[in-house]
Amino acid sequence: MSRVSIDAAGPPAAGAGRAAAAPGFADVLRSEWTKLRTLPSTLYTLLAFAVIGIVLSGFIAVGNAAVWEDMSAAERADFSPMTMSLYGLILAQLAVAVLGISTVTGEYATGLIGTSLAAVPRRGRLLAAKAVVFALVALAAGLVTGVGMFAAGQAVFAGQDMPHLAPETWDTAEVLRPVLGVGLYSAVLGLLALAVGALARFTAGAVGLLVAIIVLVPSLGGALPESWAETFDTYWPTNAGLQLVLHSEEGLDPWAGFGVLCAFTAAVLAAAFAAFQRRDA
DSSP states (O other), rough: OHHHHHHHOOOOOOTTTSOOOHHHOHHHHHHHHHHHHOOOHHHHHHHHHHHHHHHHHHHHHHHHHHHGGGOOOHHHHHHHHHHHTTEEEEEHHHHHHHHHHHHHHHHHHHHHHHHHHOOOOOOOHHHHHHHHHHHHHHHHHHHHHHHHHHHHHHHHHHHHOOOOOGGGTTTSSHHHHHHHHHHHHHHHHHHHHHHHHHHSSSSHHHHHHIIIIIHHHHGGGGSSHHHHHHHHHHSSSSHHHHTTOOOOOOSSOHHHHHHHHHHHHHHHHHHHHHHHHHHHO
């Protein structure tokens, strides 16, 4: 009788007893993109990034125009219409940093991280998807903002008969490298912020740490002996990375400086991945 009962039950259903297949990387990318684009804070923060950068660059250009007649010959010789039109990035970058942090810490604050890890048990895959999605968003936002800052600055300089870059020069390396560099710098800074968020797990602590990295620590160079200060200012990662956009002859070559920032970010990301793998949710 037992044999008849077993046979009558039929064969096990296909896939029974096996764990559900883990989502592929493309699936996780789509999920992370959906999370990021549906958060109201994403749009508002990216708009703040663009507006702060473009408006501040415009104000800086207007300020330079107001004092142009009073500048000495040496000051006029040192004037860079390229650099001055992109200076708004100094403040605007904080918006990208905060958004990169909240991409991770927001899930810890709401408890959504537990659901995410249940859906994607491979923690490295989850964090990698977050990093890829946010880096692409920051890259796109940085490119748009870079073009806007450049256009605003050059419009002011041209209108005031100051040195400016004529449209026929806009496809040269002198223009393309710093303008596109805003996008590249924003993407790498966003990855650094995301890694800091993954390490700290709390928004306030992560923001404080990143503000120190971007603003506070670089300002300490003036308190160091002159021989140390020059080296510190040159090789501090965010200072070095900004050389790609705001190139100064006293600093590293633009791409070498950007390489320093990339190496630093890679090290922090590696630490974030290691911590994310070991910790409880």
